[in-house]
Amino acid sequence: DSGVTQTPKHLITATGQRVTLRCSPRSGDLSVYWYQQSLDQGLQFLIQYYNGEERAKGNILERFSAQQFPDLHSELNLSSLELGDSALYFCASSVEAGGTGELFFGEGSRLTVL
Amino acid sequence: AQKITQTQPGMFVQEKEAVTLDCTYDTSDQSYGLFWYKQPSSGEMIFLIYQGSYDEQNATEGRYSLNFQKARKSANLVISASQLGDSAMYFCAMREVQTGANNLFFGTGTRLTVIP
Numbered sequence: 001d002s003g004v005t006q007t008p009k010h011l012i013t014a015t016g017q018r019v020t021l022r023c024s025p026r027s028g029d030l031s032v033y034w035y036q037q038s039l040d041q042g043l044q045f046l047i048q049y050y051n052g053e054e055r056a057k058g059n060i061l062e063r064f065s066a067q068q069f070p071d072l073h074s075e076l077n078l079s080s081l082e083l084g085d086s087a088l089y090f091c092a093s094s095v096e097a098g099g100t101g102e103l104f105f106g107e108g109s110r111l112t113v114l
Numbered sequence: 115a116q117k118i119t120q121t122q123p124g125m126f127v128q129e130k131e132a133v134t135l136d137c138t139y140d141t142s143d144q145s146y147g148l149f150w151y152k153q154p155s156s157g158e159m160i161f162l163i164y165q166g167s168y169d170e171q172n173a174t175e176g177r178y179s180l181n182f183q184k185a186r187k188s189a190n191l192v193i194s195a196s197q198l199g200d201s202a203m204y205f206c207a208m209r210e211v212q213t214g215a216n217n218l219f220f221g222t223g224t225r226l227t228v229i230p
Contacts, residue, residue, distance in 0.1 A: 002161070033218070042222050056217075100145055100167070101147060101164075102164055105161070110157060
């Protein structure tokens with residue numbers, strides 16, 4: 001158990017809908033990362049937050065947004081969903097914003113868009 | 115250029131034998147971290163082993179060891195005494211010292227199948 005909690009574990013929805021994925025980082029970790037893993041794209045970095053502030057942005061679509069709340073949990077909002085958004089979405093956390101230490105991954109949220 | 119290269123899309127190993135999964139990396143940083151993660155069919159990303167760029171000894175964690183060859187920029191994972199439960203995808207990753215940018219890079223993975 002990495003200490004990172006993601007909910008829901010599985011989600012099935014229809015095209016055009018909106019969903020919210022939630023992540024609680026490990027106790028004491030200030031940095032949260034979101035990754036998307038799809039069959040054809042591998043692991044893609046989406047966005048990073050550190051202590052409530054956006055720190056780095058990757059290949060995140062404009063239909064997607066995220067935030068980190070004062071209690072450090074984070075939410076990833078996916079809207080106007082398309083079939084291609086079906087993927088495993090991972091949240092990871094670390095103590096610092098940069099550095100070379102380990103990132104701790106949650107178990108992922110598997111999104112299926114029908 | 116790819117930061118992390120895993121050249122073996124798939125590997126097979128006989129149960130109880132050792133197997134090496136290859137990983138090369140590309141960085142100009144002096145300080146970086148190298149990781150291996152295991153992803154079973156259930157999907158979760160399980161941390162296996164970590165090697166810091168300044169660590170002089172190869173990292174070991176139980177049956178996992180990391181063969182770190184800094185000059186060759188290579189960080190191969192060695193799994194000894196393979197078990198059926200080792201069948202999974204394995205990802206090599208590198209974290210550079212950067213701020214304000216994504217600093218964790220993953221390879222494309224190697225699918226390991228352990229044969230009874």
